[in-house]
Amino acid sequence: MPTTRAVVAAFAGQRDAGYAMQLIASMGEAGLRPRSHEVIGERGDVQMIVIEVEPASDSLAERVETLMTGAHGVLMAPPAEARQLALVG
Numbered sequence: 001m002p003t004t005r006a007v008v009a010a011f012a013g014q015r016d017a018g019y020a021m022q023l024i025a026s027m028g029e030a031g032l033r034p035r036s037h038e039v040i041g042e043r044g045d046v047q048m049i050v051i052e053v054e055p056a057s058d059s060l061a062e063r064v065e066t067l068m069t070g071a072h073g074v075l076m077a078p079p080a081e082a083r084q085l086a087l088v089g
Contacts, residue, residue, distance in 0.1 A: 005061045006054040006082035009071035010039075016070030017049035023067040024053060031056055032064070048072070054079050 011017035017036060024034050034053045041047040051068070055061045061076060068074045075085060 004078060005058055005076045006052060006079040007061055007064045007068065007074065007076055008050065008052045008082045008085050009068040009074045011049045011051070011071050013070075014046075014049060017051060019070065020051060020068050023069075024064060027063070027067075029056070029060060032060070052082060054082070 009020065011020065021034055021036065024032060032053065032055060034051050036049055036051045038049055039047045053061075053064050055064055065074055065076055075082065077085065
């Protein structure tokens with residue numbers, strides 16, 4: 001069954017975001033491709049790192065959500081809404 005939810009998480013530091021990306025990669029799920037981007041502040045500093053994952057199933061989305069340790073916020077939403085939120089940061 002295709003996913004109806006994507007996972008978006010915001011991290012304050014590169015270390016926590018990198019660790020979450022490693023955990024997701026260690027799941028070994030084909031087609032599980034997390035995307036990340038930095039939200040840059042007015043002074044040119046990195047405010048947060050946002051990771052977005054669109055798993056193949058809702059059960060996999062729940063597993064990914066638990067891997068987002070260290071995140072300041074985690075959201076599970078419909079994929080289109082999650083993409084919009086990830087871009088806003």
